[in-house]
Amino acid sequence: MARKPVIKAVNLSKHYQMGTMLVKALDKVNLEIYSGEFIIIFGQSGCGKSTLMSLFAGLDKPTSGEVFVRGENLAELNTLQLSKYRRTKIGMVFQQYNLVPNMTSLENVYLPLAFEGISRRRRIKRARNVLELIGIADIERHTSSELSGGQQQRVSIARAWVTSPWIVFADEPTGNLDSKSADEVLRLLKQLNQKSKRTVILISHNPEYLPYADRVVYLKDGKVIRISGKIKGATKRRKRSELESLQGVGKTAAQNLQKAGFENMLDIASAKEEDLAQVNGVSKKLAKLIRKEAQEIIVAREGFGEK
Amino acid sequence: MTFLDLFLFSVANLKRNKMRTLLTVLGVVIGIAAIVFLVSLGFGLQYLVESKVASMKELTQIQVDPKSDAAITDKQIKDFKKIKGVKWVSPSYYLSSQMVLDGQKIDLTLYALEPKYIEAEDVKVDKGKNLKNPDVKEIVVSRSALKVFDIAEAKNFIGKQASLKIYLKDKKGNISMKLTKKDQAQEVKIAGVTKNVKEPAAYIPINNLKNLDIKSYDKAIVKTKDREVVKDIKKKISDMGYRVSSIKDTIQAVKSYFNAGQLVLGGFGMVALFVASIGIFNTMTISLLERTHEIGIMKAIGATNKDVKRMFIFEAAQIGFWGGVFGLFGGWLMGLLINTLVNILAKNFGGVAQGIFFTPMWFSSISIVFALLVSLTAGIYPARRAGKLNPLEAIRYE
Numbered sequence: 285m286a287r288k289p290v291i292k293a294v295n296l297s298k299h300y301q302m303g304t305m306l307v308k309a310l311d312k313v314n315l316e317i318y319s320g321e322f323i324i325i326f327g328q329s330g331c332g333k334s335t336l337m338s339l340f341a342g343l344d345k346p347t348s349g350e351v352f353v354r355g356e357n358l359a360e361l362n363t364l365q366l367s368k369y370r371r372t373k374i375g376m377v378f379q380q381y382n383l384v385p386n387m388t389s390l391e392n393v394y395l396p397l398a399f400e401g402i403s404r405r406r407r408i409k410r411a412r413n414v415l416e417l418i419g420i421a422d423i424e425r426h427t428s429s430e431l432s433g434g435q436q437q438r439v440s441i442a443r444a445w446v447t448s449p450w451i452v453f454a455d456e457p458t459g460n461l462d463s464k465s466a467d468e469v470l471r472l473l474k475q476l477n478q479k480s481k482r483t484v485i486l487i488s489h490n491p492e493y494l495p496y497a498d499r500v501v502y503l504k505d506g507k508v509i510r511i512s513g514k515i516k517g518a519t520k521r522r523k524r525s526e527l528e529s530l531q532g533v534g535k536t537a538a539q540n541l542q543k544a545g546f547e548n549m550l551d552i553a554s555a556k557e558e559d560l561a562q563v564n565g566v567s568k569k570l571a572k573l574i575r576k577e578a579q580e581i582i583v584a585r586e587g588f589g590e591k
Numbered sequence: 592m593t594f595l596d597l598f599l600f601s602v603a604n605l606k607r608n609k610m611r612t613l614l615t616v617l618g619v620v621i622g623i624a625a626i627v628f629l630v631s632l633g634f635g636l637q638y639l640v641e642s643k644v645a646s647m648k649e650l651t652q653i654q655v656d657p658k659s660d661a662a663i664t665d666k667q668i669k670d671f672k673k674i675k676g677v678k679w680v681s682p683s684y685y686l687s688s689q690m691v692l693d694g695q696k697i698d699l700t701l702y703a704l705e706p707k708y709i710e711a712e713d714v715k716v717d718k719g720k721n722l723k724n725p726d727v728k729e730i731v732v733s734r735s736a737l738k739v740f741d742i743a744e745a746k747n748f749i750g751k752q753a754s755l756k757i758y759l760k761d762k763k764g765n766i767s768m769k770l771t772k773k774d775q776a777q778e779v780k781i782a783g784v785t786k787n788v789k790e791p792a793a794y795i796p797i798n799n800l801k802n803l804d805i806k807s808y809d810k811a812i813v814k815t816k817d818r819e820v821v822k823d824i825k826k827k828i829s830d831m832g833y834r835v836s837s838i839k840d841t842i843q844a845v846k847s848y849f850n851a852g853q854l855v856l857g858g859f860g861m862v863a864l865f866v867a868s869i870g871i872f873n874t875m876t877i878s879l880l881e882r883t884h885e886i887g888i889m890k891a892i893g894a895t896n897k898d899v900k901r902m903f904i905f906e907a908a909q910i911g912f913w914g915g916v917f918g919l920f921g922g923w924l925m926g927l928l929i930n931t932l933v934n935i936l937a938k939n940f941g942g943v944a945q946g947i948f949f950t951p952m953w954f955s956s957i958s959i960v961f962a963l964l965v966s967l968t969a970g971i972y973p974a975r976r977a978g979k980l981n982p983l984e985a986i987r988y989e
Contacts, residue, residue, distance in 0.1 A: 378986075382888045
């Protein structure tokens with residue numbers, strides 16, 4: 285059975301009139317991206333990759349063609365529905381971080397939840413969880429002027445993650461960072477993608493990052509010229525791969541866990557540490573770690589309801 | 592977004608540029624303070640005048656005067672008494688008379704009335720006693736009559752016997768000097784002296800003049816049970832063909848003068864508030880420009896147009912609210928200060944301390960609501976602009 289794409293572009297074009305010249309920023313782009321994929325849209329500046337992201341995020345309207353998100357045509361959404369779409373279905377990470385300057389990290393992270401109308405208590409808890417997941421719980425009281433670029437970008441990733449979106453768009457997230465921070469940010473995105481199975485669409489002009497991607501979409505002069513890589517997970521059994529995504533759990537350990545009756549994340553999260561440690565290939569220390577990780581993943585998924 | 596969020600966000604945003612916020616609020620404070628100060632002066636003076644015009648009990652009285660085709664007779668008095676809401680009716684008539692005391696003669700107006708209703712005539716006796724018993728031959732004399740007798744001390748006057756000659760009008764309306772009827776000349780005792788009557792006058796219980804055979808009264812005072820029914824009863828009596836008036840009319844007239852005055856005074860304050868509203872508009876517009884990029888971010892991460900709009904409106908509302916509160920307080924304080932100064936001056940020149948400023952509760956509330964409305968009006972356009980910003984353009988704006 286063919287999988288349904290999470291986001292799909294059909295003959296997507298965006299043209300601008302620049303004086304007397306017609307600029308084709310995007311020209312008849314067709315693209316299907318599936319749930320859980322780590323996609324890099326690769327191309328030189330001016331190739332139309334940012335335009336593509338604006339169209340995917342519903343921030344701009346295409347000249348022609350359509351964008352479908354889980355089968356829903358973005359062109360059919362009104363302003364209010366588009367806001368809701370951006371608030372709950374997608375997360376955005378920008379090159380310039382784009383944190384609200386006078387707010388603390390915590391406030392920035394819970395901002396999308398505030399717009400959603402989530403109670404203060406719940407959204408603070410949820411934002412703290414995500415900050416902890418990303419490993420920056422210590423800077424929750426800092427405003428962006430007190431943070432390094434790398435830290436700001438992590439806060440911005442936390443903000444994109446907080447609503448448990450289907451898709452996270454990252455537009456040159458490492459463009460303003462030194463190579464060390466850039467690597468950290470990229471690893472974080474990859475890690476989050478693997479842990480929570482959220483689709484990540486990264487826009488970059490840097491060929492060094494291409495190995496991170498499941499698939500790479502090569503864009504040139506507004507056209508998709510090549511798509512490399514395989515659509516992953518189409519044939520794999522989901523449960524096993526899910527357990528394998530836990531830190532320190534190999535293929536064998538995952539199989540052993542399944543045999544012992546711990547079939548998915550929820551089972552791990554709700555099991556006792558001692559019981560997990562009974563499983564072959566799972567030490568006491570590992571049991572503790574994977575249980576905690578599974579709990580975080582469950583919170584990340586269900587703190588907001590799986591969408 | 593919840594109201595708490597909007598409140599907290601607006602506080603945080605207003606704090607970002609404290610000086611600007613403070614100056615904008617100050618503009619509203621000055622506007623509202625000016626309005627409160629001036630209008631309170633208007634109210635203060637109005638109440639001062641009203642209290643001089645009428646005591647509370649007079650507000651429930653209606654004066655009925657006859658017309659050429661509607662005389663007030665005993666029968667009419669009974670009819671008046673039957674009207675619902677009427678407490679009592681006091682008829683009276685005016686006569687010309689001559690009083691002789693210690694060989695001196697003076698002319699004065701004699702008011703014949705029921706002693707128990709003497710309060711209705713606003714006769715305030717400050718020396719001696721007021722009329723009490725309807726059948727005793729006593730009179731109360733006005734102080735100006737004393738002056739004619741050249742008696743300085745009122746107490747020397749009280750208790751003296753005087754003789755009174757009452758002149759009636761003939762059929763043509765001319766005063767006849769002949770005393771033809773019983774009671775037209777009588778001996779009376781002076782019971783008291785009134786302070787507040789300016790003309791030479793005397794008051795006598797109406798029973799003493801029963802024999803004069805007067806057909807109709809010159810006036811009747813209708814006392815009502817409460818203030819609310821005055822209007823209805825006035826209309827009923829008026830429909831019966833009489834001329835009616837009450838102190839309420841006078842107060843109404845005074846009120847309308849003062850209302851006009853207050854409008855003018857409030858108008859001056861409005862000018863200040865109008866300038867303040869331009870300040871709010873300016874502040875919100877600058878804030879909008881400064882925060883365009885930020886609004887773009889918020890919209891990109893899912894804020895609706897309404898969220899953004901409401902954030903701005905809340906800021907404008909806060910400026911208005913605090914401006915209103917402090918303006919009210921400032922205006923009130925200024926009034927208190929001026930009043931105290933005036934009273935110190937008045938006392939030094941031998942006057943009486945008076946409250947010339949008064950801020951009614953309802954006006955206080957209205958001034959705050961008004962400040963809110965003005966700031967909302969000034970803030971609505973920048974707020975709508977903020978709400979309608981295109982997220983993509985806004986986020987690129989630096």
